[in-house]
Amino acid sequence: MATMTTRVLQAIDRFHSAHPWDHNAHYHRWIMRQVPRRFDRALDIGSGSGDLARLLATRATAVQGLDADRAIVAKARELTDPAVPVTFTAGDALTETPPGPYDVIxxxxxxxxxxFAEALTHFRRHLAPGGTLVVVGVARAESPGDHLLGAAAIPLNIVMAWIKNKGRRARRPDSMTAPTRPATMSFAEIVRDARRVLPGARLRRRLFWRYTLVWHQRPGGGRTHPPRVGR
Structure with a gap:
């Protein structure tokens, strides 16, 4: 089954190259439902061309975007109006994070x-009391549930690609030009390690080969269980 899934994913990659659309941007509105309506400072790790950072800036006093790819950071700066309160920095997520704390990461x-675990620990340290961490990640397909959800996403992926590219020449979004690499951790491994570092974290498998993680820092510095503001 894994071999068949690999072949199907390779075919999807070829189709996606010809009909590109940004799977990550698909979750931006969902991310915005997880964060407060107004907050002070935000940090977007792996900010790419800056789409999410600029969206966060509609609610934040200041947003810091951080990405290891200097070329995509330069592109993000080029695409951002100087009046928008976003600063983009090129650097390593674990060693060159601009000083916090941040209300949203x-x-x-x-x-x-x-x-993985080191990064979550690092993010937790930079999160302000009462702050929110939101992750949209990529996991390695391993379980039957993973493969089933991946199979269900295939026709939806084709439909979305057709809708996104309908009536215009297919163009690879700026957000999709940064280097990528395959995921090595399964969703089960991600859940195990995430809940060890961030007790109470909410994790879910998602369509389009993604998972989500939401964690809220207790005002006193620990975890908390605030009301769910989105699904």
Whole structure:
């Protein structure tokens, strides 16, 4: 089954190259439902071309975008109006994070590029009391449930690609030009390690080969269980 899934995913990659659309941007509105309506400072890890950072800036006093790819950071600066309160920095997520604390930290499709537990511990330290961490990540398909959800996403992926590219020449979004690498951790491993570092974290498998993680820092510095503001 794994071999068949690999072949199907390779075919999807070829189709996606010809009909590109940003799977990560698909979750931006969901991310915004997880964060407060107004907050002070935000940090977007793996900020890419800056789409999410600029979206966060509609609610934040200041947003810091951080990405290891200097070329994509330069592109993000070019695409951002100087009046928007966003600063983009090129640097390593674990060693060159601009000083916090941050009320909101987001990380989309970047966590599998760094040591997982170490990164979550690092994010937790930079999160302000009462702050929110939101992750949209990529996991390695392993269980029957993983493969089933991946299979269910295939026709939806084709439909979305057709909708996104309908009536215009297919163009690879700026957000999809940064280097990528395959995920090495399964969803089960991610859940295990995440809940050890961030007790009470909410994790879910998602369509389009993604998972989500939401964690709220207790005002006193520990975990908390605030009301769910989105699904």
């Amino acid at each position: 987001t990380c989309v499709a970047a966590l599998h590029h760094v040591p």
